[in-house]
Amino acid sequence: xxxxxxxELGQSLYAAERAVVEEVLDVGYHPFIVQLDVGLxxxxxxxxxxxxxxxxxxSRHETRAPCPTAQAELEQLPLQxxxxxxxxxxxxxxxxxxxxxxxxxxxxxxxxxGHLVVLGFNPLGFWGWGRLVRLGWRDRPWAGRFLSAARxxxxxxLLDCDVVRQSWFYHWPPLRQARWKRRGRVVNRLLRxxxxxxxxxxxxxxxxxxxxxxxxxxxxxxxxxxxxAMTREEQAVNRWKL
Numbered sequence: 001x002x003x004x005x006x007x008e009l010g011q012s013l014y015a016a017e018r019a020v021v022e023e024v025l026d027v028g029y030h031p032f033i034v035q036l037d038v039g040l041x042x043x044x045x046x047x048x049x050x051x052x053x054x055x056x057x058x059s060r061h062e063t064r065a066p067c068p069t070a071q072a073e074l075e076q077l078p079l080q081x082x083x084x085x086x087x088x089x090x091x092x093x094x095x096x097x098x099x100x101x102x103x104x105x106x107x108x109x110x111x112x113x114g115h116l117v118v119l120g121f122n123p124l125g126f127w128g129w130g131r132l133v134r135l136g137w138r139d140r141p142w143a144g145r146f147l148s149a150a151r152x153x154x155x156x157x158l159l160d161c162d163v164v165r166q167s168w169f170y171h172w173p174p175l176r177q178a179r180w181k182r183r184g185r186v187v188n189r190l191l192r193x194x195x196x197x198x199x200x201x202x203x204x205x206x207x208x209x210x211x212x213x214x215x216x217x218x219x220x221x222x223x224x225x226x227x228x229a230m231t232r233e234e235q236a237v238n239r240w241k242l
Contacts, residue, residue, distance in 0.1 A: 001039025001095070002061075004141060009174065013201070016170045017119055018044045020203050021088060024117055024165070025050055032085045034058060036074055036092040036106070041065045044088055044119075052085075075101045079109035088117045093152065094144035100155055107159040107208060116161065116206040121146045127174045127200040149202040161206045168199030 004010045021044040025033075030052045035043055037059040047055045047067065057069045058077060072078045074092050087106050093099035106116055122128055123146035153163045171191040191198060 001091070001141065002041055005040050005042075012172075013170060014040065014042070017090070017201065020167075020169055021045055021117060021119070022049075024203065024205055025086065028115075030086040032056075032083070033088065034079065034084050034086075034109070035088040035090060036077075036102070037063065037065070037090060038092050038095050040090060043067050044090060075105060077105045077109055081108050082111045084109045085111060085114050086117065087114070088119070090119050091121065091141070091144070093118070093147055094121055094141070099145070099147060103152070103155050104159060107156075107161055110208045112208055112210055114208050115164075116156070116204070116208070118152055118204040118206065120149065120152060120202055120204075122168060122197070122199055122202050123148055125168065125198045125200050126171065149204055152204060153206075156204070156206045160209045162209060163204055164207050165205035166202065168197050168202045170200040171195070171198060172200065174200070 005014055025045050030050055031054065033045065033047070033050075033052050033055045035045075035055075035057045037057050039059075039061075041057075041059070041063040042065060043055065043057060045055075055067050057063065057065045057067055058072055058074065059069065060071065060073060062071055063069050070078060074096060075098055087110055089102070089106060092102055096102045103116075103118075110116060121141060121144065128146055149166055149168075153166070156163060169192075171188050
C-alpha cells in the first residue's frame with residue numbers, strides 16, 4: 001500500500017482522508033492518539049495543532065513516519081487495556097486476516113468514553129463497483145476485502161460501542177491520474193448531494209460505552225506497552241513527558 005499511496009491518486013485520497021480525520025478530531029480533547037497503519041506511513045492528524053500529549057503509529061512493517069512508531073501485529077496490539085483516548089483505524093480492517101479481531105483489540109485498548117475513527121473503502125460506492133471490472137483488481141488497494149459500514153457498525157455494537165457519526169466522502173471514480181478532477185468538481189458536488197453513500201471511503205466515529213473502574217489512570221504514556229513496570233519515582237518523572 002505504501003507505493004500506491006505515493007501515486008497521484010493515492011496522494012489525492014490521503015489529502016481527503018486527512019481533512020476528514022482532522023475535522024473529526026477538532027471536537028474534544030485527545031491526550032493520546034494511536035493510528036493503525038497498513039502502508040500510509042504518515043499520521044492523519046497534526047499532533048501539535050490538536051495539542052495531544054502523545055501519539056503513536058502502529059504498523060506490521062517498519063516505517064519512517066515523522067512520529068513515534070511501533071511494529072506489531074494489528075491483531076495483538078502492544079497496548080494496555082483502556083489506555084488510549086482516540087484510535088484511528090486507517091484501512092486496517094480490509095487487509096487483515098481477522099478484521100473482527102483487529103476491531104476487538106482496538107476496543108480493548110480504548111478507554112471508556114474514548115473514540116474509534118474507522119476509515120474503510122466502501123464496497124457499495126464507485127470504487128467498490130470499479131473493483132469488480134478493473135483488470136488489475138488483484139493489486140492494492142483493490143485486493144483488499146472491502147467491508148460495508150453497516151457490517152463494521154454491527155461488530156462495534158457487539159463490543160459495546162455506539163456509532164456517533166457515519167458519513168461517506170471522495171465521490172471520484174478510481175482513475176489513476178487526478179488531473180481530470182479539476183474539470184469535474186461540479187459533478188462531484190452533485191454526487192455528494194444526490195448519492196452521498198456512493199463515496200469511495202466511509203468514516204465511522206464510534207464511542208466506547210462501559211464505565212471504567214474507579215482509580216483507573218486515564219493517561220500514562222509510560223505504561224502503554226505491556227509488561228513494562230516502573231518505580232513511583234520514574235512514574236512521577238515520566239507521567240507528563242511528551
